[in-house]
Amino acid sequence: MAGAFFRMIDIAKSYAGVQAVQGVNFSVYPGEVIGLVGENGAGKSTLMKIIGGVIEPSSGSLEIDGVQRKSLTVRESMGAGIAFVHQELNLFDNLDVASNVYIGREPLYGGPFRLVDRKKLRADVQPLLERLGVDFTPETMVSDMSIAQRQLLEIAKALSLNSRLVIMDEPTSSLTLIETDRLLNVVAGLKASGVSVIFISHRLNELTKCADRVVVLRDGRVVGELGKGEISHAAMIRLMIGRDLKALYVPPAARPGEAVLSVSDARTTAYPTQTVSLSVRQGEILGLAGLVGAGRTELARALFGIDTLIAGSLILNGKTVEVGSPRQAIAQGIFLVPEDRKRCGLLLDISIAENIALPNMKACASTGLVNEEVVAANAERQKKRLHIRAASVNQEGNSLSGGNQQKVVLAKWLAMNPRVLICDEPTRGVDVGAKSELYEMLRGLADAGVAILMISSDMEEVIGVSDRIAVMHEGMISGFLERAEFSEHNVLRLAVGESIH
């Protein structure tokens, strides 16, 4: 085999004191397919951003064709023949295939008029599409294409740049089985023509099929490399886990009671063919684990009435209920702390007090008029109860740290007697100190009789805080774990769709 044309040497990157990756050594040889795996937050994206020139490493160096350098710019990375096929595709819906491939580099004619030579454009794109064996033409509009086709278009774009290394980030996450097989064939074709591929995936099956070797990341380090003969599910999972988990767990004050909210055979728009059944009991924290894109957020949105459930029923305290809108959910005592705090959780440019009062304005008003004193008093009470760190409750949401913003979101609901509290990634972007405060609050609420469903992609959080864990995989619950069965190994096996027994 020829020598490596791309090397990362002792690369490290830290964000505000948090080590995202460290001591990473990594080489790419021509014509090989490298699988890259790791849990959510293991450092895969950071590493890929360094290769793409989006971020600069804190230390270490990169070597391309034997030339060493400290970092790359996006332009240099592209110039070196590195192309990305992102999870969120960067295509122009309103243009056709050919225009997308050559966007910004169109062949021109007409001298100073700079008109686009559409004939040449299409003629240039045709051979690229033939090479990939796709079922669309240069004239197809992107808006008419499926996600799988769009992905192939991204790959065609990469080929048009004479790329030597194509990095695919979760390319199969939204593809059907047949489409996935076709994509794997394309990957094999790229390999045969000497192009290298870094294939990031949570679907270990695909890696066993297409990868020449698999690199496993954990906590920002390369913890192992598996050669062609060694790639297996068990080996990959063994390497992915093994982190020391801090003892966060505080047991509930009493044994969990009856089921408060039961979901049966629910179907969401994300996975219309799969059903979810689960129930949350009084006084427990049910962790909902799974990989990003498993359909957990969509389930939460449907339970809160943002999206409608396609099918299935909800039983709240023994009675069947309809939740057609957030307002109905709120009226039943089902509350959601949404994933996207800044967009959905709170209004950033109104005060803490207004935010807290918003869902419960009626209680702060008489005959339709708002009583400012009640609003302020309520907010003060919640500020004290949740230790919201702000000079006053008149401060705007903007000026608060992530942790304090999240406390404001919680405060909205705590003022209103929750029965079921759904928290979607409650501690994302929250510092360590505020995290443990939030955990304490969740436990306190559970002990007060609230049923809590906590969606989390953070393994430490799921294992350290939950009383019970439900794991989702591609729109279905792949298993429940009781406290005694909690282990990173078990959660991860269920998350990638295997059974644990």
Added chain:
Amino acid sequence: MFKKDLGLLLLILVVGTVVAVINPLFLSAINLGNTANLVGLFGIFAIGQAFVIITGGIELSVGSIIALLGVLFVDLIVGHEMAWPLALVLMLALGVLIGLIHGLLITRMHMQPFIVTLCGLLIYRGAARFYTQDGTAGFGFGVSFPQLEWLATGRSLGVPHSFIALIIIACLMWVVLHRSVFGRYLYAVGKNEEAARYSGIRTNRVIIAAYIISAVLTAISAIFFAMYTRSISPSSHGNFYELYAIAAAVLGGCSLRGGEGSIVGVVLGTVLLQVLQNLVNLLGIPSSLNFAVMGSVILIGVLADQQFAEYRKRKSEAAGKIPAS
């Protein structure tokens, strides 16, 4: 918000003083009365526009609604001899209906407010012209409605009733916007509709309500305008009035992105616009320059306001950094 209103008031006083010094007629009882009347007429529908703009929308059909409801009202009481209170109620009901349709098209059918109300502008204007066959609707010689005329065009203690109506409506709407639960919801929807929905606010209803409020206030001013002009030629009556309303709202601190604005600001914005029109007349500036003067003042006013706001922000940020470091 209060600071902004104060700035606008200051601008009105400065402009007023300059005009009064150059031409003392400005402060004459007749001139002040006439200006107050116009402020009343234009202010009522400007407040309605502000409600829509605070949701992040826009209402372009104001002028056409004024023409259509004006000819209908006059024709009903003169041509069909309907009792005027009944005709009045009918016009208000029509206002509710128009607002409801706009609101439903925008929220349920997900159409853009600009397009919905632009089509409204064209449709209502056409309907008004068709209804009178492009003729003028008016009160014939000797036809009179003493009570209605006193209510709409009379004066008490020298104050035109249209101005008094504006003050009453402004007070009412001030309570609705700045003190009621609905007002809070309106601002929340304008600032971030998504987050408002996650807080359990029925955002669609709030938006529909804003369009209904706007159309009803427009219907009220349509009656005042009909009684004030006494004859309505449907092809020109109320032309460009939506732009006066938008201009007043923007001068008064409304952001076209939504979520901002105050009643006091909109009323002051209307006052400034009318003072400017008055100024053109009193200072002997060719009346053809009317729009140009108005446009320039709005442009400079909004520009200055934004620059000043940015300057204040930079200053407070700089001040905030010193104790932190």
